[in-house]
Amino acid sequence: MATIFLESKDNPKIKHLRGLIEQNTYRKKQGQTVLEGTHLCLAWLHESKKINSIFTTERALEHPDFESILAKYTGAVFVISESLYKDLSTLGTTLACLAIIDLPSSSQALQFDQDTLILENVQDPGNVGTLLRSAAAAGIDQIVCTKGSASLWSPRVLRAGMGAHFSLHTFENIELESILERFEIPVYVTSSHRSASLYSKDLRKACVWILGNEGQGVSDYALAHAEAVTIPQPGGQESLNVAIAGSVCFFEMVRQRV
Template structure:
């Protein structure tokens, strides 16, 4: 199980016809229009607690009191090695992971694989950063890159500022795999040796881009080429 906090995430979850295990709020919050929508869709037990207790439970501070406990969704039983895929290799910052899931979902990349050492996809902080993107994705966690990469039958790209060719010279018109590496160390040697390295031109001369920004640029260059 995990926790959804805030009306946006709870509404997004319920609108996918998914169930909430337990819902917590305060008496005052029940009068808010967003809470009314949630309670209509939830149609289950609601635990009304004091403002003081909710503040102790909350990690958001100023948001409208709305906290849901959910069962982790069941994803596809096996990885599809022929569809657009995002592999997060040891990306540890929850904000980066959530942002990448949000960008991937917007770019219609539906399959996400996290290697061991990455931030948990279903942690509350990643869920908040993802803004509901999780709920339309097939997510897999705790894989070793060496176990899955050889099985892909489509082009595999890895972002790198070294030994790379420009992103804009690559043909991204067909399904492909994107590997994004650790915030500080970048992609592993294994990834660099077994994928096509791409770099994003930076005429301003900065050493590197934030991994979530770099990934988003790659995804939407792919989208542009497929228009």
């Protein structure tokens, strides 16, 4: 393992790292993204995936969690100051570890007879990452995102997903109109206004879930081409957070199947 100390924030490697952290267009152009924190890095390495380079601090290098990473990684480790790391980090409180990886490319075509989660213009990275985590836990491994949704492989979405990405087949920037009528299984949307109870549906067979924008919900097109379901709320709240609503739906599906 080569340990290289970098001091200047204007170093080309630091500029490259910052671009990947902050700019979606730069990530797409470079075909790379950043994993932040030792948990994500270890999960990535556990899948026998390659890390291109790691950035950390002297203090973090001595931590047992970092030693676990170095046991599986043989590339260069770039050591930067604590202040520079805090300036780059989106977390701020975890063990210093930023790893550059290549953006994965899907090796599988979209399957129209499998459990699928479609995110339609879901914009908050935390919500997107949480939904991927819940979907993976519920056994849904095909994820479709329409244009306008948060980038699945942004550092913030990756952080919220806690490694769920690594076992999923993901498709981004998909036009809903180009795929929805091709599904051979029931398609459900969540809606609090005109729909039947989630608990009245038979979810024992494969199905599609469409979850919409945090403020606007799903589109008229989605409502017209899917069955709308609502989650009963005896407490009288107007709606649930989209990540909570999706998780409730996924695990009602699991309950019925188990």
